Amino acid sequence: MPTLPRDRNPHSVHASHHHRQIAESFGSDAERYDRARPRYPQALVDRISAVSPGPDVLDVGCGTGIVARQFEAAGYRVLGIDVDARMAELAGQRGLDVEVASFEAWDPAGRRFDAVVSGQTWHWVDPVAGAVKAAETLRPRGVLALFWNAGQPVPEVAEAFAEVYRRVIPDSLAARQQAVSAVDGYGALCAKAAEGIRQVDAFADPERWRFDWERSYTRDEWLDQLPTQGAFTRLARSELEEVLAGVGAAIDGAGGSFTMHYATVAVAATRTDTA
Numbered sequence: 001m002p003t004l005p006r007d008r009n010p011h012s013v014h015a016s017h018h019h020r021q022i023a024e025s026f027g028s029d030a031e032r033y034d035r036a037r038p039r040y041p042q043a044l045v046d047r048i049s050a051v052s053p054g055p056d057v058l059d060v061g062c063g064t065g066i067v068a069r070q071f072e073a074a075g076y077r078v079l080g081i082d083v084d085a086r087m088a089e090l091a092g093q094r095g096l097d098v099e100v101a102s103f104e105a106w107d108p109a110g111r112r113f114d115a116v117v118s119g120q121t122w123h124w125v126d127p128v129a130g131a132v133k134a135a136e137t138l139r140p141r142g143v144l145a146l147f148w149n150a151g152q153p154v155p156e157v158a159e160a161f162a163e164v165y166r167r168v169i170p171d172s173l174a175a176r177q178q179a180v181s182a183v184d185g186y187g188a189l190c191a192k193a194a195e196g197i198r199q200v201d202a203f204a205d206p207e208r209w210r211f212d213w214e215r216s217y218t219r220d221e222w223l224d225q226l227p228t229q230g231a232f233t234r235l236a237r238s239e240l241e242e243v244l245a246g247v248g249a250a251i252d253g254a255g256g257s258f259t260m261h262y263a264t265v266a267v268a269a270t271r272t273d274t275a
Helices: 026-036 042-051 066-073 085-093 127-137 155-168 173-177 182-198 219-228 237-253
Strands: 056-060 077-082 097-100 113-119 138-153 207-218 257-270
Touching: 026 085, 026 219, 042 066, 042 138, 042 207, 042 257, 056 066, 056 127, 066 077, 066 113, 077 085, 085 097, 113 127, 127 138, 127 182, 138 155, 138 182, 155 173, 155 237, 182 257, 207 219, 219 237
Parallel strands: 056 077, 056 113, 077 097, 113 138
Antiparallel strands: 138 257, 207 257
């Protein structure tokens, strides 16, 4: 049975999973989140399907069921877990079987799965305790697959957005994030997730995957999505309205639409034992 390493170092106070009030803010507008957030490339679903030994998937941090619905469409049976009851309620309305809990505290009650997946969520999970729980719930040769969409607009649009954040909310997460490319930022999350997996003596060495794709956004489409991002979910209404006005003007200046270059980055590891 996998357990937490005895010599594990204390958590960094800056670790994402210590700031779950941000994670728990996404449900403030679950309908918008479900409508506006990007999906994941089919190539990712196909890659996970190729290594999963069976049809049972556990979706950690399922939110409104975006990932789960993609796997159900591919023929999988999916159980979702989310800490936010508002998100889970909407996922249930969309037909997903979902339970409300943090993954670390969730009781699998003897259930086992062929794949444990997590889209845009694992940074809210303790990376070692989460890997332990994943190992407990996976069948032999089951796969743990953790992934994020890293989006980067063309440089001139990215700089126009950054100018808005620096002017309106200079001390915010959004303003700070502009100093690091999205791919580098999510790459760091992948590295942290991989290190957590390596500390649990239950997985083969993690692999890193990347899938590049693009999506064009109109002004209205992007302004619909922006409030669902963690950097903006807890802004005061007046600040958010000023950000939306500035970003909208920037998109208008770019011709009313722009292209977002996405890289879906992933960490995947196979359960090694035969217990």
